[in-house]
Amino acid sequence: MAIALLPSVARAAPPQRIVSLNLCTDELLLLLAPRERIASISYLSQRPEGAPPGMEKLAMSFPINYGLAEQVLLHQPDLVVAGAYAARPAVALLRKLRYRVVDFAPEQNFDDMRRNIRQMGALVGDPARAETVIAAFEQRLAEIQKNIGPARPVYANIGVNNFMPGKNTLPAAVTNAAGYRTLGEAIGFEGYRNLPMERLLLAKPDLMTRLTPFTNPPSMATQDLNHPALRKLAARTEQVAIPERFWVCAAPSSLKAVQMLAEKRAADAK
């Protein structure tokens, strides 16, 4: 009975026990909700490769969940936020038990980010804070973009298994914000592709990244970023070390990646 009553209670006042099941909703929640109202965040946010940039320490202070229904029930949440494509079995079960679960669509650009920030602000009952966060983001972005010229050099962001972002992806949005094109955009494909190694070697990017947080213990895929052919490409190409985490979620912290790219442009121009 108590469980069945929860949703109506939740709508009366701002939610007091919020659980996040997803890396990207974790970051928005930490940004917009008072910490005492956050009951649990996803385990990914406490791993070194997943922690929300700039909030690594803060993320360590919450109980974590692995996207399993039982762990969520433990907190008797009055709001659960989830990624639209993650932890689906748990989300289905929680909805069946009449918990309030809200899905967040993954961000493919900064408009999606603004939409998700506003959605989260409204959910936690602080839309004004969402607007402040967005305004600060716009101001900072404009500052970074002030000195970017019209040229659009090519940035090869080489992921594990030669996973490359093309048009209409979040990495492309971040890259474009700094005045670069991704190699995938230059080749002209939509979404993501595992580019054959030979194709990759044909490219002459102006800037590249080949980084993985997963080096030890290794896997063949993560070791292949050290393939002799890629080492050769790296030897003749300018490098920028942007951690993989920045390509996963769009948040105000994405500006750090934009800035790192923009600084490379400034260095080239000189």
Next chain:
Amino acid sequence: MKAPLPYPVLAGALFALTLLLVAASMLIGPAGLGLPALMQLMASGQADTVWTIVREVRLPRTILAVAVGFTLGLAGAMLQGFLRNPLADAGVIGISAMSALGAVLALYSGLALVFPFSLPLMAIAGGLAGAIVLQGLAGRSGMLSLILAGAAITSLAFALIQVQLNLSPNPYAALEIVFWIQGSVTDRSTDHVLLAVPFMVLGWIVLAASAPALDALSLGEEAAASLGVDIKRTRMMVIAGVALSVGAATAVSGVIGFVGLVVPHILRPFVGHKPSRLLLVSGLGGAVLLTASDIGVRLLTTDTELHLGVVTALIGAPFFLSMILRVRGAYQR
């Protein structure tokens, strides 16, 4: 039986075919990167890039396709002759899967980061362990118990591989289960060639040295012993040679099935039934089959290449079934 082809003609033809396929493998790339595209790049002053593609990407995969194919064909012919069992093959009897288990232990534990040669060495040790277990389980019994023991060893080894890869903290490890079970030489580098090929060649030499005993053994163990063949020593050499070559091959290419099963059967009618004559041509036949299959995966698919073992299984599995039908009557017990 067909009249045997003159041996040098057959071996020479297979060797020439191997060279032809090697050349093709160096010239054929994924969609849009064929010979014309490369020539155009050369003409536009990008010889460096072409050289990198050919040397660092195509050469290692081609060398591995040839060496791994040779190993599997040779090991299959050797095992069929030595065990006097037409269904014997390193993959079928579980040596390949045990080698893969050894390689997985070395690679995903991080040991191979510190000591790269642990990758082939652990794979060879896995293959040896598989051969010894098999010997204990089914050493002297008939064809069926050998195949059943091989199936059990293979299942166990694959299960342990999946346990290890699913438990790895590296999120990409679990995706590589398919590499170990189906095999591939895509994007293997010169590092892998240097790690594995020396051990494969060593295995070939050991196997070649045990070839003379093979012919005597075809008359039965007692007859061979009366001809002065040291059975125990021969068995050890065959096991060592197969473990060395198949272990090293599996360490860098995963388990590629059916090559060692199919190739000796196709070539046997052409060389007559003297088992030692089958060894070299089966090795060359294996190299031809695997290099052709590896060209096939590049031509068939563009973005994500098929695994080599998929192609060899598509060819080999129906062949295996027809084999069982053919020999069923003769070997029932």
